[in-house]
Amino acid sequence: MDKPKYTISVAAELSGISIHTLRMYEREGLIIPFKKESNQRRYSDRDIDRIRCIRETINEHKLGLEAIRRVLSLIPCWAIIKCTEKDRENCQAFVSYSKPCWVFEHKNNTCRDRDCRECEVYQSFMHCGSIKDKLKELLPPNKG
DNA sequence: ATTCTAACA
DNA sequence: TGTTAGTA
Secondary structure (H helix, E strand, O other), X not given: OOOOOEOHHHHHHHHOOOHHHHHXXXXXXXXXXXXXXOOOEEEOHHHHHXXXXXXXXXXXXXXXXXXXXXXXXXXXXXXXXXXXHHHHHOXXXXXXXXXXXXXXXXXXXXXXXXXXXXXXXXXXXXXXXXXHHHHHHHOOOOOO
16 A cells, blocks of 8 residues: 555556646645655555545635645644654754654654654645644544 | 756746 | 756
């Protein structure tokens, strides 16, 4: 399910997104494809789902890539992975909300030995609506 | 033949 | 978003 299977041309065909736009998604930090030694991209089935989710969100809400990037930047990763105070001091994502946490270098904190592709934070946008579900877990049950 | 980055009529 | 240039 999450194995590097498709080249960018196949991924473009499966998702209905042009190759060029696929690379733009990546530049905006919306998707993290696998990379071969040759620097060539490889996409998994989960990546395809994620790309479809991004496209649907853009179409339905008339958003641009930058808007989506901002939304993803606001995902409270620190609460999701419960990192320590020390980790947060050394985390750019905790201070800045300009980019999704997974696009930053995680050199001096717990995310250093974490594969962002496998992280719940990154995957909270794997399916549309999953961000909402993730936030529900974090917030106290709402009575009413 | 395909993909990569970067740049632009 | 498309496309083209010059590589690998």
